[in-house]
Amino acid sequence: MRADVPGRVRNTSLPKSKPLLPLFESVVNAFQAIEDAGGGRGHSITVTGERERGLDDSRPGPFETFTIADTGVGFTDDNFRSFDTVDSTYKQSRGGKGLGRFLWLRAFERVEVDSHYRFGDHYLRRNFTFIARDEDLQAIPAPSDRTTALTTVRLIGLRQPYRDECPRSIEVIAHRLVGHFLPMFLDPDGPALTLRDGTTAPIDLRSFFREHFQAFATVRPFTVGDQQFTLSGFRLRGTIADHNELIYGATFREVITERLSRFVPNLRSKLIDPDRGSFAYLGFVQSPFLDSMVNNERTDFSIPRDPPYRSDVPAADAAADLLADDISLKAIRDAALAVIAEDLKPYLDEINTSKEAAIVKHIVDDAPQYRVLLKYLPEFIDQIPPGASKAEMEAALHRQIYLRQVILKQEGQRLLAEADTVKNQDHEAFYQRFEKFVSDENELGKTALAQYVIHRRVIIELLEKALSLDTETGRYALEKTVHSLVFPMRATSDEVPFEQQNLWIIDERLTFHSFLASDKPLSTLSALGNTSDSRPDLLILNIVNHALAFSEDKDPVGSLVVVEFKKPDRERYEEDPVTQVYRMIREIREGTMKDKAGRYIRPANSNIPAYCYVICDLTPALEIRIQNMGGRRTPDNLGYYGFNESLNAYYEVISYTKLLADAKKRNRILFEKLNLPLTT
DSSP states (O other): OOOOOHHHHTTOOOOOOOOOOOHHHHHHHHHHHHHHHSSTTEEEEEEEEEEOOSSSTTTTOOOEEEEEEEEESOHHHHHHHHHHHHOTTTTGTTOSSOOOHHHHHHEEEEEEEEEEEEEEEEEEEEEOOOOOSSSOOOOOOEEESSSSEEEEEEEEEOOOTHHHHHHHHHHHHHHHHHTHHHHHHTTTTSSSEEEEOOSSEEEEHHHHHHHHHHHHHHEEEEEEETEEEEEEEEOGGGGGGGGGGGEEEEEEEEEEEEGGGGGOGSSSEEEEEEEEEEEEEEEEEEOHHHHHHHHHTTOOBSOOOOOOOOOSHHHHHHHHTGGGOOOOOHHHHHHHHHHHHHHHHHHHHHHHHHHHHHHHHHHHHHGGGGGGGGGGGHHHHSSOOOOOOOHHHHHHHHHHHHHHHHHHHHHOOOOOHTTTOOOOGHHHHHHHHHHHHHHHHHHHHHHHHHHHHHHHHHHHHHHHTSSSBBTTTTBOOOOOOOOHHHTTTTTTTTSSGGGGGOGGGGGGGGGGGGEESSSSGGGGTTTTEEEOOOOHHHHHEEEETTOOOTTTTTTOEEEEEEEEEEOOOOOSSSOOOHHHHHHHHHEEEEEEEOOSSSSSEEOOOSSSEEEEEEEOOOOHHHHHHHHHHTTTEOSSSSSEEEETTTEEEEEEEEEEHHHHHHHHHHHHHHHTTTTOOOOO
């Protein structure tokens, strides 16, 4: 099976924002070649950049070629065979994917390789040119006159757009090289590394590392069980790092990398140093223990991810009681995170101060139901990411309320279980626990009440919006919009949770009922034996002992309520709404009621009290009809009320203006107590 090299190069992704990635791949190969040669200080890597000659001498020209020279093992037969094999697995144990050389050709026109390597007691030379063509590489080795190994890889002809995106400053390239290979620079016995561009003084990258990275790093020891660890904390600036990481290494090599934001929300983004600018934090954990536990491929450690469960050791003492065989990655991580928190304490404290102000403002302005959590804020503020949105803060605060409810419920169950077994000498301690439980329960109870009050404010604001003229359409909302705010349409009280029943908008007393049907034909209600197709907007029944079997000598129905909504700004009525609800009352009374078991219930009389609410806008014509019925104006002149003696029915005609105004007045004191004033 032949490989399509041009096609593979074409399908290799290289963002223009990462023009140095092919160079990094070459340096990785050089490190690995030196490692295969035995490593040590006697080896070296030199990176040389060659610039394009331009007409403007006032600024350095762009780089067009990079040469990487190393004293590693070179292009031996095994290494060359791997290089000439597409998707080679030769370096899979080192994390290699066999794609680096295709990145070269993605960014450069060609690559020239010249390698002198040891073969027995003499040296051979293998040189070839690598371009995007579909044919086997011809690189037959020949005798070399060198007495030491040397391999040079020339990446020639940097293409656009990578040429324009590549930094022109050799110092910037040095910074990115060191940042990318940071763990390797921690090895004091690693090879010498030099960067040059032929026009300025060469840069010793190890000295550059000590001056720009190590000088600002912190080194902190910590212990897990009986094993000693060291955390080196680096502050990476510029574009060499865009997130905070924790690296677990062995023999100065990266083995496992984790995003710190997974465990510390405050480290979701770069940190701000007012003196030197923003930086990303990189923590590098080393230990002789990790060196001894790394697998052969250096891709993982032979230790468990999570600690073993030990029922004989209290959780608080588990970390201190660990043996070497018990140490897990989580135990190391937890200890390292504590060290990182200490290392970054000034920055994290500043973040928490800013978060605390934002959370307090959110609670005071928008979410007073969480006010009880303010005194617990230090306990969970680290779990909220910096710059959290209102939705994120709401979710975090709601979770804290839920967790405290769960803990409180568990404590209540324990108190009940222990109440009968408490000995005399333990009474005082038990009573203190009980007092704290009652105090905490009261606090959460206030929170639930606050949530309900906030719900009322939202409903009133939605009602006000629904009753406003739509400036785009020039129309008012449909009656079903207002209806649904009070109670969902085409549903009964058996189907709708209490929290969605907003009957208090009309009258607080309507909240307490036995059965409610919304926009349902009377003939469809199992609680009524009725054939009428009339559909009251709201039918409310107050039934005595509704859950029990009704006896014939006791009237199960105490009263009925009919609520009728009319479209805001409606002008004409074929049948005035008061007459309409009178008709529905007669139809309801003519039916035969059933209990839950389906048995017919005969009311003691057919003249049980009825209460009628008509919600509509008052037009001159409608007002005349109501006045002709003997309706009386309410004191605020926004509605009418009256009583029909023959029907034993009290009625109220409530304008939408009155409905909204009265709902605001009844709830205003509640909103003000929570510092939630209405907008109007």
